[in-house]
Amino acid sequence: MLDALEVITTVSVGVMVGVEFSVAFVINRILDALPEDSGQLGRAHGGRMLGAVMPVWYITSVALVAVWAIARWDHHGTGLVVTAGALLILSVIMSILLLVPINNRSKKWTPENRPADWKEQSNRWDRFHYVRVAVIIAAFALLVTALA
Template sequence: MLTALEVFTTVVVGLMVGVEFSVAFIMNRILNALPGDSGQLGHAHGGRMLGAVMPFWYIGSLALSAVWAIAGWHHDGAGLVVTAAALLILSVIMSILLLVPINNRNKAWTPENRPEDWKEQLNRWERFHYVRVAVIIAAFTLLVAALA
């Protein structure tokens, strides 16, 4: 049963890393290259869509890692799993304090109501997101190492 939990947790976190990596290094570049207001509208739509899903994914990943850490406490790699869970806690805190406030504003923007500094706000979100992606990649790497 522990092996199934380990594999399932690693897959869930790995998929989350893949989505967030894609947002950071592929989707944002595509959206930023679109002409006119299309990029901003795409960012707003993405903020609504992913903003509805990611809280469950982040909290779920953290919960699965915590269960793995508790269930596997006396097994090899437990320290790696605990450290990965701590990094996932950091990613949730970063999300709540840094990224969600910007996303909550962004998802309601239209070309008619967006603030003058909307590009600066999106750039700030992207910088915070790069750091969060590095944190969750580190957590994922630790989970994979704990499996080995």
Template sequence: MLNALEVVTTVVFGVMVGVEFSVAFVMNPILNTLPEDSGQLGHAHGGRMLGAVMPVWYIGSLALVAVWAVAGWHSDGAGLVVTAGALLILTVAMSLLLLVPINNRNKTWTPENRPADWKDQMNRWDRWHYARVALLIAAFALLAAALA
């Protein structure tokens, strides 16, 4: 039973990390090169879409990691799982304090109502997102190592 939990947790978390990596290194660079207002509209739509699903995914992943840590407390790799969970908690805190406020503004912007500094705000979001992705990749690597 623990093996199934470990695999499910790693897959669910890994797919989330892949989505966040894709946002940082695939989608945002594409959106940033679109002409005129298309990129900003794409960012707003992505903010609405992912802003609805990512909280569930983050909390669900955190719950799975917590259950794995408790269920496998006396197993090899428990320390890796706990450390991964701590990194995931850090990314949730970063998200709530640094990224979500920018995203909540961004998802309401249109070419008619966006602030003059909208690009600066999006660049700030990108920088925080890169840091979050780095922490998520580290946490994923720890979970993968705990499986081995």
């Protein structure tokens, strides 16, 4: 049972990393290359869609890691799991303080109502997101190492 918890947790965090990596290095690059206002509209739609799903995924991942750490407290690798959990908590804090405020504004933008500095705000979101992706990749690597 605990082995299944470890695998489910690692896969869940790994898929989350894949989604966030894809947003950072694939989806946003595709959207930025679209003509005229298409990219901004795509980012707004993505912000609405992923803004609804990702908070649940992040919190569930933190909860799963916490259960793993508690259930295997006396086992080898628990320090790695606790550190991974701390990194995931950091990613949630980063999201709430840095990324969500920008996302909450940008998901409502249209070509008619977006602010003059919308590109700068999108670029700021991208920079914060790159850091968040690095943090969750590190958490995932620690979970994989703890599994091994």
